Every structure is written in C-alpha cells, then in structure tokens.
Amino acid sequence: MQDNDPQSTRxxxxxxxxRLFGHQGxxxxxxxxxxxxxxxxxxxxxxxxxxxxxxxRRACAQEIVARIHRIFPTAPDxxxxxxxxxxxxxxxxxxxxxxxxxxQVPEAEDLAAFVLRELTESGEVFDIxxxxxxxxxxxxxxxxxxQATGTDPESETxxxxxxxxxxxxxxxxxxxxxxxxxxxxxxxxxxxxxxxxKILTTNLSAILAAYRExxx
Amino acid sequence: MQDNDPQSTRxxxxxxxxRLFGHQGxxxxxxxxxxxxxxxxxxxxxxxxxxxxxxxRRACAQEIVARIHRIFPTAPDxxxxxxxxxxxxxxxxxxxxxxxxxxQVPEAEDLAAFVLRELTESGEVFDIxxxxxxxxxxxxxxxxxxQATGTDPESETxxxxxxxxxxxxxxxxxxxxxxxxxxxxxxxxxxxxxxxxKILTTNLSAILAAYRExxx
DNA sequence: GCATGATTTAAACGGTTGTTTTATACAGGC
DNA sequence: GCCTGTATAAAACAACCGTTTAAATCATGC
Numbered sequence: 001m002q003d004n005d006p007q008s009t010r011x012x013x014x015x016x017x018x019r020l021f022g023h024q025g026x027x028x029x030x031x032x033x034x035x036x037x038x039x040x041x042x043x044x045x046x047x048x049x050x051x052x053x054x055x056x057r058r059a060c061a062q063e064i065v066a067r068i069h070r071i072f073p074t075a076p077d078x079x080x081x082x083x084x085x086x087x088x089x090x091x092x093x094x095x096x097x098x099x100x101x102x103x104q105v106p107e108a109e110d111l112a113a114f115v116l117r118e119l120t121e122s123g124e125v126f127d128i129x130x131x132x133x134x135x136x137x138x139x140x141x142x143x144x145x146x147q148a149t150g151t152d153p154e155s156e157t158x159x160x161x162x163x164x165x166x167x168x169x170x171x172x173x174x175x176x177x178x179x180x181x182x183x184x185x186x187x188x189x190x191x192x193x194x195x196x197x198k199i200l201t202t203n204l205s206a207i208l209a210a211y212r213e214x215x216x
Numbered sequence: 217m218q219d220n221d222p223q224s225t226r227x228x229x230x231x232x233x234x235r236l237f238g239h240q241g242x243x244x245x246x247x248x249x250x251x252x253x254x255x256x257x258x259x260x261x262x263x264x265x266x267x268x269x270x271x272x273r274r275a276c277a278q279e280i281v282a283r284i285h286r287i288f289p290t291a292p293d294x295x296x297x298x299x300x301x302x303x304x305x306x307x308x309x310x311x312x313x314x315x316x317x318x319x320q321v322p323e324a325e326d327l328a329a330f331v332l333r334e335l336t337e338s339g340e341v342f343d344i345x346x347x348x349x350x351x352x353x354x355x356x357x358x359x360x361x362x363q364a365t366g367t368d369p370e371s372e373t374x375x376x377x378x379x380x381x382x383x384x385x386x387x388x389x390x391x392x393x394x395x396x397x398x399x400x401x402x403x404x405x406x407x408x409x410x411x412x413x414k415i416l417t418t419n420l421s422a423i424l425a426a427y428r429e430x431x432x
Numbered sequence: 433g434c435a436t437g438a439t440t441t442a443a444a445c446g447g448t449t450g451t452t453t454t455a456t457a458c459a460g461g462c
Numbered sequence: 463g464c465c466t467g468t469a470t471a472a473a474a475c476a477a478c479c480g481t482t483t484a485a486a487t488c489a490t491g492c
Contacts, residue, residue, distance in 0.1 A: 025333070042441055134394055159399060163398075
C-alpha cells in the first residue's frame with residue numbers, strides 16, 4: 001500500500017471511477033467498488049478528495065475534458081483557407097482519426113460510455129462535457145465541411161450534416177456489440193477498423209459530391 | 217385501489233418499469249419507485265410476479281420486443297424483387313419512418329434509452345433484444361440495400377453500410393440533447409424532424425449513387 | 433525531534449435497498 | 463356454506479448504501 005506509483009491516489013480514484021461509471025453507470029457503481037478498483041484504497045477517500053460521490057462524478061468529467069484535449073488538440077480558430085480538395089482530405093483524416101480512437105484505443109470505451117450515459121441523463125455534468133469537448137469539435141468539423149463544399153459552415157444544413165457524419169462513426173463504438181455479432185467478428189481489430197474506414201470514406205466523398213454539385 | 221383499468225396490474229408494473237429503467241437506468245431505479253409509478257401498488261408485487269427485480273428487467277425486454285413488432289411488423293422474407301428505383305424509394309420511407317418514430321413518438325425515448333443501456337452492459341437482456349428486434353430489421357435493411365444497388369445484400373460492405381445509415385438516424389435520438397443545444401432549438405418538433413429528414417435523404421441517395429456507379 | 437498539516441485508516445452512522453414473511457381480501461367450484 | 467388458489471397488503475429482514483467521525487500515519491519545515 002506504499003506510494004510507488006507516479007500517479008497520485010487521487011488520479012487512481014478518478015481513473016477507476018471513469019472506468020466503472022462508464023461501464024456500469026453512476027448509480028450502479030458504489031464508492032467501495034471504486035476504492036477497491038483504485039488499488040484497495042479506503043472508502044473515505046472519495047469524500048475526502050471530492051466531497052461526495054457526485055463531486056467525484058464532476059471530477060471525472062473534467063478529467064475527460066482534459067484528456068480529450070490532450071489527444072485531440074483543438075485546431076486554431078483561423079485555418080489557412082485550403083482548397084476544396086485539401087479540405088476534403090482533412091475531413092477524411094479527421095474522421096479517420098476519430099474512428100481509430102473510438103474503435104482501437106482501449107480507454108476510449110470507458111470515455112465514450114461515460115459521456116454517453118451523462119448525455120442521456122442531461123445533468124450538470126452534461127454541460128461540462130458539451131462545453132469542454134463537443135461544441136468546439138463540432139464547430140471545427142463544420143468549418144472544414146464549409147470549405148469542402150463551398151457552403152456556409154454554420155448553416156443549419158451543414159451543422160446537421162456534420163452530426164450525421166459523427167453519428168456514423170459513433171455507432172461503431174456505441175453499437176459495437178451489435179456490429180460484431182451481426183458481422184460474425186470476434187471483435188474490432190485494426191483490420192476491421194480499416195474495413196469500416198473504407199465504408200465511411202466512401203460515404204463521405206459521396207455526400208460531399210452531392211453538396212458540391214447542388215449546394216441547395 | 218379497485219381494478220377498474222383494462223390493464224392488469226402486471227402490465228402496469230411493466231409499463232412503469234420500462235419508463236423508469238429507460239429514464240434513469242436499472243440500478244438507479246428502486247422497486248418501490250416502480251410500484252408507486254404503477255399506481256401505488258405494493259412493493260412485494262415485483263417479487264410475486266417476476267421473481268425478482270432482474271426478472272422484471274427480462275420481462276421489460278420481452279415487452280419491448282413485442283411492442284416493436286407491433287409498431288414495425290417484419291416484412292415477409294421474400295419480397296417482390298422491385299426495381300432499383302422502387303427499392304430506393306422503400307429505403308427512403310423505411311429510414312423516414314424510423315426517424316419519425318425515434319424523434320417524435322414519446323415512448324420511443326424510453327424504449328431507446330432502455331435498449332441503449334442494455335447494449336452497453338451486454339448482459340443477458342442484450343441477447344433478447346438483439347434476437348428480437350435488431351437482427352431481423354438489419355437483415356431487411358440489407359435486403360433492400362442489395363436491391364437498390366444491385367450488390368450482394370449480405371456482403372460485408374452492405375452490412376456495414378446499413379449500420380452506417382442506422383447510425384445516422386440513431387444519433388438524432390441518442391445525441392438529441394447535443395443536437396438541440398448546438399442548433400439552438402428548443403426541442404425536436406415535427407418541423408425539425410423534416411429538416412433532419414432532408415439531410416438523411418440527401419445522404420442516402422448520394423451514397424446509393426456512389427455504389428451504383430462503382431459497385432466495388 | 434518535534435510541531436504541523438496533509439493523507440490514510442478502521443469503525444460506525446442512519447437510511448435505503450431487494451426480498452421474504454405473514455396475514456388478509458377475493459374470487460370461483462363444489 | 464366451505465375450500466382452494468390467486469392477488470394484494472403491511473411489516474420486518476439482513477445487506478448494503480454514501481457519509482462521518484476520530485484516530486493513526488506520513489511528510490516536511492524548523
């Protein structure tokens with residue numbers, strides 16, 4: 001029970017909490033489970049460090065915001081106005097990286113599950129996540145989309161289309177068990193991610209082409 | 217507390233449980249809440265009728281399967297081999313109905329939330345839902361997709377593409393709070409659903425066109 | 433080496449959980 | 463009438479919940 005880790009006890013508790021909250025839900029997770037999963041820590045630490053179980057929940061959300069900022073740094077607000085072809089290529093790599101993260105990075109499962117649950121409950125934590133990670137990323141996607149199609153990046157059509165593209169990626173994380181079972185896969189290894197990537201890339205360029213020849 | 221309802225007490229309990237399980241999660245919901253929401257019934261009824269809270273959870277899943285069968289009857293296995301244009305129109309109405317259901321029917325929120333949660337937990341109830349509602353509907357979608365593009369309806373590409381289309385629809389239910397906030401809407405009224413429908417229809421025909429001119 | 437503050441521990445708190453028990457009301461067959 | 467099985471009721475059950483308390487341990491500056 002010595003402190004040999006570089007991580008502080010506080011960080012250990014947060015990491016365990018994100019994993020458990022995401023996997024089984026906030027209410028279903030007990031602080032004793034968290035303390036145990038954090039390396040056999042004491043139950044009282046949750047109250048000590050975070051005030052309450054609800055405080056720990058908030059701390060988890062803030063940690064997620066920080067972690068995603070580290071993984072996907074926000075692009076500078078004003079980007080060089082690339083051409084349509086360049087913007088399309090940037091869109092492609094953006095969605096590709098997002099898919100890789102969602103299907104391949106192990107910790108993404110916990111993060112996505114946590115965000116998903118908070119999203120359904122629409123509590124106070126939802127605001128932290130929306131302001132911290134969702135809004136900026138979506139705006140960036142819309143900016144690229146506007147450049148690639150030559151349309152208003154903040155039009156209602158663009159914003160909704162951006163969500164429809166995100167939905168495609170996210171389903172392969174949220175609906176992963178369904179996809180795996182229906183495809184007869186044993187999981188989503190890098191080879192399967194490439195297979196999905198081909199589908200999404202095809203969809204992307206097809207939709208972009210439709211908007212370019214008829215900007216509505 | 218007389219039995220004036222046409223619904224049996226059992227059905228009342230299941231209805232209340234689906235609503236509460238979907239809205240706040242299985243663990244977060246107490247059997248006393250359910251009994252109260254079912255019209256002030258007694259707590260012991262849950263054990264009496266369903267054996268346990270977990271048994272009630274299974275009964276909810278089976279009820280959801282039955283209800284969705286009632287709303288979206290499965291198409292007969294062999295459909296008249298319609299032409300490509302007819303198949304595309306059928307795809308369009310199918311996704312359109314699905315979106316309507318997901319965004320407009322009030323009870324869809326509870327059903328979708330329930331399914332979503334069970335999907336994340338991958339327990340025994342997930343099997344009931346996959347076998348009962350997901351597999352058949354996805355196969356039907358693939359069949360139509362095959363007809364509309366002239367490709368193998370059970371190829372890996374077709375099955376994945378079908379999921380990518382479903383993902384687009386589902387995001388507007390799962391991510392509803394995000395969409396509403398980002399678009400500055402106050403909710404998703406029928407007018408907003410039509411707006412989304414335009415986007416999804418555009419995407420659908422664009423992707424179909426891509427596969428038709430290059431079947432890969 | 434001792435005072436000081438932060439960290440960790442064990443134990444207990446009242447309250448709530450799912451379930452069981454026991455008793456009561458109510459139907460229909462004989 | 464009574465008997466039988468189903469349905470509802472109230473109360474109690476042990477187990478567990480999040481939180482608090484109070485004491486022990488640790489690191490650190492002086």
